Amino acid sequence: MANVVTTNKQYNEKAFEITKLLLYSNSGGEPFDLAKMNAFIEVSIYESIFDSMMYGEVLLRDALNLTESLPIVGNERIEISYKTGSDMFDLVSISGFVSAPLGKARADGEKTEVYKLQFVSNTNFLNRFLVVDYSLNGSISEMVSTLFTNYFGKNGTKLFTNTPTKEIHRFIIPRWTPLYTARWLANRAFNSSKYSSYVF
Numbered sequence: 001m002a003n004v005v006t007t008n009k010q011y012n013e014k015a016f017e018i019t020k021l022l023l024y025s026n027s028g029g030e031p032f033d034l035a036k037m038n039a040f041i042e043v044s045i046y047e048s049i050f051d052s053m054m055y056g057e058v059l060l061r062d063a064l065n066l067t068e069s070l071p072i073v074g075n076e077r078i079e080i081s082y083k084t085g086s087d088m089f090d091l092v093s094i095s096g097f098v099s100a101p102l103g104k105a106r107a108d109g110e111k112t113e114v115y116k117l118q119f120v121s122n123t124n125f126l127n128r129f130l131v132v133d134y135s136l137n138g139s140i141s142e143m144v145s146t147l148f149t150n151y152f153g154k155n156g157t158k159l160f161t162n163t164p165t166k167e168i169h170r171f172i173i174p175r176w177t178p179l180y181t182a183r184w185l186a187n188r189a190f191n192s193s194k195y196s197s198y199v200f
Contacts, residue, residue, distance in 0.1 A: 018043060019091065020081035021058070023098070023117075025070045031079075032070065034060065041114070043080065045094065052179045053124035054094065056080075060101075063112040067101050074100040078119050097125040123152050124179070132173040132181045140189040141165040144182050151178045165189045 021035040021043070034040050045056040058078070066072055081093040096119040104115040130151050136143040141164050167190065173181050 015084055016082050017084075018080065018082050020079060020093075022079040023066075023070070023072075024077040024079075026073065026076055032066065034058070037064075039063070039066075043082075045080075052183065053127075054096070054121040055124070056094075056096070056119055058098075058117045058119070059114065060117060061112050061114055063110075065113075067104070067113075067115075072098070072101050072117070074098065075125075078117070094121070096121045126152065127177050127179045130178055131175045132178055133175045135170060135172045136185075137170045138168060139165045140169060140185045143169075143171070144185055147178050147182055163191060166191055 018035050018040070020033065021040055022031040022033055024031045032039075039060055039062060040058055041061050042059040043056065044058075045054065047054045058080075060066075070076070076098045077095065078098050079093065079095045081091055083091045098117045098119040101115040101117060104113055106113055132147065132151075136146070138146075169188070171185075176184065
């Protein structure tokens with residue numbers, strides 16, 4: 001997950017510098033640094049308090065036929081580091097996994113192809129292969145904390161906020177993914193004031 005920066009200042013695209021944009025082949029070997037190769041046109045990163053994952057898109061200008069030579073077939077690992085022109089903020093690094101290239105088109109008058117790589121965070125990628133198939137006991141905040149520790153804690157993912165919830169429960173989870181389970185639990189969570197508006 002990315003570092004969270006709270007600010008009401010608006011930036012234009014030139015205020016950000018992509019310092020690293022690595023794409024790793026599924027077959028191994030050294031990664032391609034798309035930033036050094038000046039092979040990307042645009043990087044978009046999306047994150048919302050109402051969504052359990054971070055995702056994004058990289059628009060590439062490919063003169064090396066990476067879809068065949070790397071190759072790009074889906075599930076490649078991607079690492080992005082960026083900073084602003086201000087010394088107030090640290091370097092932000094995120095990583096995830098890409099889908100297959102989308103919308104390939106030949107650039108006019110150039111020997112290059114332009115296409116888009118969509119990517120999701122490591123947590124969401126891992127979530128697709130995990131199931132919760134046992135009973136959970138305790139408060140809902142304790143259950144969600146246990147889920148994140150057991151399934152995502154080993155890769156460094158942290159649960160940023162976990163406000164204690166009221167009442168003790170016992171649920172048997174029928175082979176749902178961890179993130180779906182967390183959303184289902186959030187809909188049943190109340191704090192000590194009986195206020196229900198939890199997002200995990």
